[in-house]
Amino acid sequence: MELIVGRDSTWSLRAWLCAKIAKVEVNELIIDLTKPDYKQTLLSYSPSGLVPALNVGESVIHDSLAIIEFFNEQSSGALFPTDELQRAEARSLCSELHSGFFQLRQQCPFSLDPVEPLAELASDLNVEIKRVESIFEQAQQPFMYQHAGAVDAFYSILAFRLQSYGITFNGKAGEYQQSLLNWPLLNQAIEVAMEWRKS
Incomplete structure (x- = not known):
């Protein structure tokens, strides 16, 4: 493949x-x-x-x-929970990130290079960040469900992007964000992305 x-x-x-x-x-x-x-x-x-x-x-x-x-x-x-309802929820979370969060995409574009942290958040961007925070609060820790899956793969990239712009969460949402940032597989993915740049 x-x-x-x-x-x-x-x-x-x-x-x-x-x-x-x-x-x-x-x-x-x-x-x-x-x-x-x-x-x-x-x-x-x-x-x-x-x-x-x-x-x-x-x-x-x-x-x-x-x-x-x-x-x-x-x-x-392997990528989704075994529980039927959790599996449907996980798919909806992936789909939401796949097709939404337009303000985050526009105002906080993904970058592997250092970016300027945001001094203040526009109201439309803040709405989307609050939504991300509410999603992160649902995590069972250290991953969203019983084990690493598609939701974690999707939102770990977002966790990395948010941190790049100085956006971090507190409480349960912050714990999940930090868990994703410490995830060895995410760190490997960032290294791979840097290698793709050299190809």
Whole structure:
């Protein structure tokens, strides 16, 4: 299997993290999204022209949520809780991050380089940060559910992004944020992302 990833792509990092949790072996093909012709290159691997994409034989899975579901099936359910309701909740949390938090994306773009901490939060951004805090408060510790899974893969990247901008939580939310930041697999993912930049 070949995982098509993009440099500095949070979606790609989430898929990579989930592959590691699920113990699914993938080879990475790295696309430099800063190049003018990157879209043309990417379209030869991904029909959507987006990353990540997963090439499996003659098939292409071209959305991160679908890729993660495929990894979950390949690993007999390693990425989601065994409890039916928790599993549905976990999927909703992943979907919320996958398609939402527009102000966070715009005002706190993901960066592997040092960024200026935010001196104050715009009201629309603060609403989304409060929502993230409420999600983090639900964690069973040290992960969201019984063991590391897709939710942790998704939100660990966000925890890293928030810390970059000087945004940290207190109480249970802060404990979960710190747990994610101390997670060896997240630290490995950040190191891998730095290596992707050199490719």
